[in-house]
Amino acid sequence: MAWIIQLHNAFPNKIFLLFISIVIPTTVEYTTGIIMRKYFNKDYWDYFNERYNYKGIICLRFSIAWTIISILTIEFLQPFLIIRIYSIVKPIWPIxxxxxxxxxxxxEVYTLIKFKNKGQINLK
Incomplete structure (x- = not known):
């Protein structure tokens, strides 16, 4: 989602938003599915029974769903949250x-001490 937000901020165009809202979530879902299969021998989702699927990892129906969710998030939820969070955090940000x-x-110090005590690192 961060990639979509950054790209949309850099190129605030509705057609471009539609394009990146299709490509990025589908690519992330496909990459995650491949990694899960290859390294963990797991399929956390299975789209083999869905029409227009690719290797059971991605399918058109869910790509459309991710696209709609992404656009709604970018256009409505994210601006609302930014305004709310910014107004809460701004007065207390220095502290x-x-x-x-x-x-x-x-x-960081606690972690380094733990690693040193376990002999996992040598602090010299």
Whole structure:
């Protein structure tokens, strides 16, 4: 979805949005399906019984569904959430940013200590 948002922001055209809303989700679904089959021997979804399927991994019906969901998300949900979240976060952002940096630093140090104690890394 982030790719669609970024591309739509760069090229705000309805036809282009339709195109990337078809191509990106279908490509992600196909790639994920191939990886799941190859590395995990799993099929988490099976479109063999669907019309116009390809290798049972993608099909026209679900590509259309992903396209509609993507367009609705980009056109309506994402702008609404951005406005809501921005209005909540903007007043507290300076404090929140400092807290996040402190938490990330603490997590990094804690992780390095754990790895060192397990002998997985050598801190010299």
């Amino acid at each position: 929140l940013a400092i807290l996040l940096i402190i938490l990330l630093t603490f997590d």
